[in-house]
Amino acid sequence: MNVLLTGGAGFIGSHTAIILSERGHDIVVLDNFSNSKPSVIQRIERITGRSCPCEEADLTDAEAVDAVFRRWKFDAVIHFAGFKAVGESVEKPLEYYENNLIGTLKLMEAMTNHDVGDIIFSSSATVYRGDSPAPYYEDYPLGASNPYGWTKVMIERMLRDVCAADSRWAAVLLRYFNPIGAHPSGLLGEDPNGIPNNLLPYVAKVAVGELPVVRIFGDDYDTPDGTGVRDYIHVMDLARGHLLALDYIRTRRGCFSFNLGTGKGYSVKEVVAAFERACGKPLPSRIDPRRAGDLPEIYANVDLARKELGFSAEFGLSEMCADAWNWQRRSSSASEGL
Ligand code: NAD
Ligand code: UD1
Secondary structure, eight states: OEEEEETTTSHHHHHHHHHHHHTTOEEEEEEOOSSSOTHHHHHHHHHHSSOOOEEEOOTTOHHHHHHHHHHSOOSEEEEOOSOOOHHHHHHOHHHHIIIIIIHHHHHHHHHHHTTOOEEEEEEEGGGBOSOSOSSBOTTSOBOOSSHHHHHHHHHHHHHHHHHHHOTTOEEEEEEEOEEEOOOTTSSOOOOOSSSOOSHHHHHHHHHTTSSSOEEEEOSOSSSTTSSOEEOEEEHHHHHHHHHHHHHHHHTOOEEEEEEESOSOOEEHHHHHHHHHHHHTSOOOEEEEOOOTTOOSEEOBOOHHIIIIIOOOOOOOHHHHHHHHHHHHHHHHHHHHTO
16 A cells, blocks of 8 residues: 555654555655654665655645655555643644644645545644543543643544545554563664653663653552552554554444453553563662653553454563664664764
8 A cells, every 4th residue: 555654753643654565565654753753764774775755744734745745646645743741742732733733734624635534643642631541442421631641632523524524534543551672672762852741761861871760650559559559652663553554444434433452551660660671780779759731550451453453462561672772772872962
């Protein structure tokens, strides 16, 4: 298939690009590099040994997006592009609504104009309202507690409405839990700007000495060791989920949502211990107060993805940490060498 990957230079998009290209799909990346680097494209090409055409364009620019659809013929779109930092979305809500919602709207208009109806969307576990007990099922009530989360809820709604109105559309909403890890080559991984908000990249930076101490946000939750529990999934497993979703919508019309996680929860302390084993040394840590807005326990029920997509995660926490460490170590020593 000819597949457009919006945001394909980002963390999840680049790993998905590799899997798709290795399985013989022809891909085109559209990215404005607002949160990624053009060098990622060369790395994708180096890993796959195939060319990865890239269109530098902003999804909110309707003309530029239309031009991409005029230049290439697509069978399907995987839509990763968007801003994703929860805290920043609270400070700059309009930027998030503009980039995520208007960007998606322009993309869907171009798809309509060029007769492309198949889309896979990067949704998130953040679309669940958060007051239901874990594990999270796809039919749990939706809602959000920040503008980033609302953009995901609203985009899901837009896609659902279009699929209901026009039988040429098919959408798969993939609700990612906590993607971590990196490509096993160590050439690609998560590269957040500034101080990371998420646990894994923070721990990785402590391991290479770029940050002094792991801050554990609360050890008085009602969980086995008192720290927050999440469903971490290896980014290569997540990438494979997109391949299965592409196969799934080829023969179906309508809108379908699936959780992508492992179905297992790990606590902050368990993650830190797994990372210590991966990097072979103890990491300094301290207990800080709870982070505002955090929930004690979030993990997926993955039965639907298993039954419908044939998806199940292959990698466990030790592989996730080993690959994240390999990437962090290589990228830190590369930047020291510059
Ligand atoms: P990322 O920031 O690494 O990748 C997003 C890419 O989109 C970047 O390369 C960025 O430059 C590009 N982009 C942003 N706005 C754009 C625009 N207007 N036009 C063109 N390109 C644009 O993020 P990621 O971690 O790879 O996440 C991908 C998607 O998955 C996002 O939609 C995110 O909200 C969603 N998601 C991520 C996580 C996570 O933990 N990483 C969890 C759940 C959902
Ligand atoms: C966060 C986002 C969520 C997004 C997800 C993507 C918030 C509130 N939520 O979820 O919308 O979909 O990332 O992966 O930002 N922790 C520490 N110390 C740290 C960082 C985190 O103890 O330095 C703890 C947190 O309290 C939590 C766990 O580690 O219990 C995971 O945190 P994080 O990686 O930020 O992910 P989420 O909060 O699940």
